[in-house]
Amino acid sequence: MLSKLTNWFDTRRREKALRTYAINDALWQATLDGLPFLAYLDAADLVRLRELTSLFLAHKEFTTAHQLELTDQIAVAIAVQASLPVLNLSLDLYKGWVGVTVYPGEFIIRKTVEDEDGVVHEVEHDASGEAWEGGPVLLSWEDAQMTDGRDAYNVVIHEFAHKIDMLNGEADGHPPLFRRWHAPLDAQAWADVFDHAYDQFCDKVDAVPERRWTRFERESLIDPYAADHPSEFFAVCSEALFVKPQAFEAEYPQLYRLLARYYRQDPARVGALAASDT
Known part of the structure; x- marks a missing residue:
């Protein structure tokens, strides 16, 4: 009985999320037009990807930095690309954190690192994306729009692959x-x-x-x-x-x-x- 009740609540939450974060046809088509590498997906896959994108938007919190205005275009474009790798897996691979922060362009990352001699250094470098273990994903909107497929570059897929890699500890390629x-x-x-x-x-x-x-x-x-x-x-x-x-x-x-x-x-x-x- 408890299992049936839990499934009922899960279904209701899913249906509410799909309604609340529904993507209108015009925005969805414009998003697909900007992501030509999605052409390999058939109609049924695209329906599932659209639903998964809505669920992603329901479960993650988008913020911006450096006075970038957060628009539906930005949120949906990033959410689609983040959802693609888990299309045949599950959004559960992105559990344990909620934040996606979008910068207008590249941003500065400051880190404390320890060298081989045990000396601690403060370093900083420019980044187009960053995934923090247990924390948010940081993305450059300028780079997130580099999706014409002329090369293999995709900062959103890159950072969310790191998030998947981090599920069993520090990212190590396994x-x-x-x-x-x-x-x-x-x-x-x-x-x-x-x-x-x-x-x-x-x-x-x-x-x-x-x-x-x-x-x-x-x-x-x-x-x-x-x-x-x-x-x-x-x-x-x-x-x-x-x-x-x-x-x-x-x-x-x-x-x-x-x-x-x-x-x-x-x-x-x-x-x-x-x-x-x-």
């Missing part, structure tokens, strides 16, 4: 694997593919002579920044999976299949998901 979605994929199978791909990519970046660095940055599908840490490799490859899936699958087929199985989506339409995974 996101949590859930039996109901990811079996028979396990930690060892993930490491066999992901860690090997990361090591190979780092070797590739290290081998680039200084005189060719600018050209390499321009021509590489995966941003060389991904070599900084396994967590960045996971986030950057997540961008590539959704934004440039055909190119990503062609250049990194094993890694593509791994991430396609993880997110339970196959944007390149190459049959990367086994029947047991769908």
Whole structure:
């Protein structure tokens, strides 16, 4: 009886959220027009994505900084891109925090870091996005609009991939694997593919002579920044999976299949998901 009552309340809350945060047709179409990489989704997927976006808006609190006006356009555009990775998973992967803060453009991040000798330093750097463990996601609206698909860049997907990675502790490129979605994929199978791909990519970046660095940055599908840490490799490859899936699958087929199985989506339409995974 208690289970039935709980399900009833959950259904009522969901229905209320979908009504309260409904996205009108004009805004929805304008949002899709600005995100051409969503073209791989069929009509049924887009219906589910629209509902998930409304639920995301119901559960997260948007704020802005530096006098940026918060509009429905901003909130919906970010919410759609944040919802895409969990379309076939669950918004539960974004539980435990509520804040999304949007800046007009790049912003300054200040951190306290300890070097190898134990000396503590105060450092600051420009950022287009930042995900805090247990805290908010910070995004540059200017960067969040760079969605024409000319390269694999997508700051929203990147930062929300970090949030997923943080579910089982500090982001390390090994996101949590859930039996109901990811079996028979396990930690060892993930490491066999992901860690090997990361090591190979780092070797590739290290081998680039200084005189060719600018050209390499321009021509590489995966941003060389991904070599900084396994967590960045996971986030950057997540961008590539959704934004440039055909190119990503062609250049990194094993890694593509791994991430396609993880997110339970196959944007390149190459049959990367086994029947047991769908």
